[in-house]
Amino acid sequence: MKQMYKKVKIMLLSFVAVLFCLSINAHAGKIVLANDEWTLSNSGFFSPNDPGVFATNVGSWFTGGSTGNFLAYSSNFGLTQSSLANAMTSAGNAWTVSTAVPFTLATLQSYDAVFLSGNSASNSVLIDYVNAGGNVYLAGGTGWGGSVAEANQWKAFLNNFGLGFGTYYNGIAGSIAIDNSHPIFAGVDHLYQNNGNDALDILALDPQSTVLVSYNGHGLYAVYESYTPPTVPEPSTFVLLAAGLAGAGFFVRRRKK
Structure with missing residues (x-):
């Protein structure tokens, strides 16, 4: 369980890091x-x-x-x-x-x-x-x-x-x-x-x-x-990020049950 959560967390952090790099001047x-x-x-x-x-x-x-x-x-x-x-x-x-x-x-x-x-x-x-x-x-x-x-x-x-x-x-x-x-x-x-x-x-x-x-x-x-100027990610990118975070949270809650 902990290993699965850790993998999901790493994937999401990597995704956020990519967005951050895109936004650097x-x-x-x-x-x-x-x-x-x-x-x-x-x-x-x-x-x-x-x-x-x-x-x-x-x-x-x-x-x-x-x-x-x-x-x-x-x-x-x-x-x-x-x-x-x-x-x-x-x-x-x-x-x-x-x-x-x-x-x-x-x-x-x-x-x-x-x-x-x-x-x-x-x-x-x-x-x-x-x-x-x-x-x-x-x-x-x-x-x-x-x-x-x-x-x-x-x-x-x-x-x-x-x-x-x-x-x-x-x-x-x-x-x-x-x-x-x-x-x-x-x-x-x-x-x-x-x-x-x-x-x-x-x-x-x-x-x-x-x-x-x-x-x-x-x-x-x-x-x-x-x-x-800083690159602003497309709205769809933020939607994907939000969906990923929500999905990860739902997955972790289901596993806890």
Whole structure:
């Protein structure tokens, strides 16, 4: 009798566990939007700036705290120079700089994140990548085609996640103090800027996208962290669960008689 009751109990608990797993938030990807590419260039790696800490923080935020495998899909100096590569690899990350790899969803999904600046890339692939759980760092201010063309180059991708680039270069230059508690700025006091595209939050009421750091009214750094709302089981699922519990109770009562 006790063994039979125990088996029924285990089956019901397993069923409840499955429902619980279905209801857990399934996190999609993250985006870090930087107004300017000079931040992570060799020129940005001088006191009092902390670009190495910032870059490794971004990588850690993307991966949830572990080291990662990252692709810098760019020929722009802001992502291809030695100081950034040394910072990322010294922290235990794999850091690949290449524009020769196919820019497809399958390729990007072999990396924990893609870092972009300057070189154009498929906006639709990036949208699919983030929706599938991929992460993107994108820096503006590169001068490729001018400020309007640069903003429009990434518009479809960024607007899909409530972000955007300003259509003019903001003229902000120098080491800018950073005062924000977001994990990507942990231990970061200053970061270098040199005339970037403003980072915009175009959906102010959406808490998933936000500008974290501004200077004189210009957005310098913004993020997007998406998630899938909890899955609500179908009513029929709850009916089955209730029927199972009721049946188990009836069965146990009958056995006791």
